[in-house]
Structures are given as structure tokens and as C-alpha cells.
Amino acid sequence: MAAPDLRAELDSLLLQLLGDLEELEGKRAVLNTRVEEGWLSLAKARYAMGAKSVGPLQYASHMEPQVCLHTSEAQEGLQKFKVVRAGVHTPEEVGPGEAALRRRKGPAKTPEPQSSEAPQDPLNWFGILVPHSLRQAQASFRDGLQLAADIASLQNRIDWGRNQIRGLQKKLKQLEPGAA
């Protein structure tokens, strides 16, 4: 590869790296804000429920993850992360035929297939009626998880870009030892 082409590629990689760093800084600031909001909400929940009511003592003895990560390889050595939520419940849809009258006597006798694969909501560890602040804390940390996956993808891209730049710089030094 000729030196001018290498320089052009190096410039574009550098620009991409600087753009990624700026994006990373922005997402980090948002993540830090979400986490701080989550702590504040947890403190409010603790104030409402009691000092020892929100902590490791309430953790379940059996936990199934509600959130998983899916990884994909965009380019060679470049991993991308995506957060996937398990057991998302879709609201029951009422068709046009059922809209007129619905029985209110209770659940149907024919057992519907249970979504046993759906993991238990961690809010249930803290009781049946939890304060609104605990739900807010959960929402803040869930947003934080989405941001964490984006930040991890950006970090990988920055590392990958850094390695590509170093490789190109070495090639350039070999082609133009005097200029280097």
C-alpha cells in the first residue's frame, strides 16, 4: 500500500477514534447520572421501608437473569454488545369478538401455558407492595445497563481503532523511515 493511501487511512481512523472518544464521554456522563439517580431512589426506598430493608439480606437464594448480552462481531476483532431482556410480557390483546363482554368470574379452567421461563422480577424480593422510589431505582439501573452495553461497544471500538492506528504507523515508518 502506498504511503499517501496509508496516510489517508490513518487520518480517517484518527478522526473516527476522536469521534468515538467524544461519544464515549457523553454516554459516560449519562450513565453516571442514571446511577446517581438510582442511588438516590434506593435511599428514598430505604427511608420508607427501613434501613435494613433494602440490601443484600433481601437477595433471593435463587436468581435467574432477566437481562442478557448478545455479542456480534462487526469486523475482525471488533465485538459489539446488545442488551436483551428475557421474559418480556406483552399485554393481553382483546380481539373484536371479545370486546363486548368478558367474564369476570376468575381465571379460565383450562390452564394456559405458564411462562415458567420468565424469571422473577427482583422487585418481589423486597415485598409485595414496594414504594414507588424502588421502582424508580429499578428503571434508572435498567437504563444504566443499556448505556453500559453501548459504552462497552465503544470501548472495544476505541481499542480496535488504537491497534489499527499503531499497525498503520508501523507500516508508514517502514515505507518512509526518513520522514518518521
Next chain:
Amino acid sequence: MRMSPEAAGRTAHARSGVRRTGSRTAEAGLRWLLVLWRDLCLAAGMAGRGKLIAVIGDEDTVTGFLLGGIGELNKNRHPNFLVVEKDTTINEIEDTFRQFLHRDDIGIILINQYIAEMVRHALDAHQHSIPAVLEIPSKEHPYDAAKDSILRRARGMFTAEDLR
């Protein structure tokens, strides 16, 4: 050519030996195939299920992210979180961090930055893209970009010679 009875007997015995050896080889091959098939199914199951997010942090950080739904704890597998308290030793933190690094079902490790400072040498030595390590602030210690391993590496890319 007619074979003597003894020769016929020896031949039959030799043939049955070959059959026994052959059947043992086939059995071993079949067992290997079954093990390979089981491992492939397990890997496919894990790939279908996705990777986990691990967290090493103080009580509030871990509780918050567990509320978000990342926790895994059952009888067979180790938990994917560690609550660091006042009496948690640096060795415990480092051991847990290294365990998370070596697990192939963890994609991201979230760690409070003040805890990451205690095991900075282990973080700096980790060069792989998976699992990704993310430093997050804690209540008493706000996030400092100057201490982040990833940003320090990016900042240290350029020397005076490179910019000449």
C-alpha cells in the same frame, strides 16, 4: 485350499479379535461423537441464552444492578456479583475479578472505580475485548476519567515522535 481345524480355529479367533478391537474402536468413536454433540448443544444453548453482566461494587451499586435484573445465583454456578464491604480483602476482590475474566459466559464486568484502583494491575493486564470492563463511580468516589484504564491507553497512544 483346505484349512486344518487348528488353523481354522486360529483364523476364527483372530477374526473375532479384529471384530472385538474394531467394535471397541467404534464404541470409542461413538462416545467421542456423543461428547462432542453434547458440548456443541451446551455451547449453542449458552449462545442462545446470551452472556451475563457481572458486577463488583459496594452494597448500593450491586443492589441497584441486581434490581435491574442481571443477577444469577443457583446451586451449581457461582454468582456473577460481589458485594465489597469494609472487611472484604483485596485478595478476595482480585480472585473474584480473575474468576469473572476466565468465565466464558460473562460479557461485561461493572466495577466501582475505587475498587478497580485496588486491582488496577489485574485490569491493566486484561487486553481482551470480552469480557469488557467498565468502571463506574461510587457514592463516595466520583468517576475520574484520568484513572480509567481504557482512556489512559487511548491517551498514551501519541508520543512526541508520532506527532512530528
